[in-house]
Amino acid sequence: AQSVTQPDIHITVSEGASLELRCNYSYGATPYLFWYVQSPGQGLQLLLKYFSGDTLVQGIKGFEAEFKRSQSSFNLRKPSVHWSDAAEYFCAVGGVGTDKLIFGTGTRLQVFP
């Protein structure tokens, strides 16, 4: 069965600093990987997704993620964080042959001015 681990529950960064949110997955075949963001009181919005091809994926709001099969990771990065990036971030894994998308427990990002 597939699973997702987001090791960091809470991360605090200064505005303008770089960001990396970690995501490790377990899945027997080629995974379909997603990063979602949730602002307070709102639903989840897709930031980016990886299905196949180039392992470096560009998303919205200046985010990118890199799929590393050897490390079973799909870490989310942003070179310069803005105060509006403060939110909760969820990694998810699925794939052909699975019965549902599995979400990680989320990482809450706090941004200081």
Next chain:
Amino acid sequence: KAGVTQTPRYLIKTRGQQVTLSCSPISGHRSVSWYQQTPGQGLQFLFEYFSETQRNKGNFPGRFSGRQFSNSRSEMNVSTLELGDSALYLCASSPAVSSYNEQFFGPGTRLTVL
């Protein structure tokens, strides 16, 4: 295209009551999934409906049920409410089955059980 809509946005109920939540997916989307989100448990999968059939179900008691109509709109029902059912209930739609398609989420229904 209009996004996923959920009604109502907020609900307050008392223990023992039942509640029905509604979700209208994006036009053309055939899959609707439901999730329960709480601070302690995170995002928990409830069930997914695809073309009016329940495709799979999460690990929740039988008090949680759902259905999907021919226009893909979905409802979720919780009977005999318990305090622990207080949560944000999120609905998500996708063009096809959710396990390998992007899901589009609604804003959620905040349920408070007193």
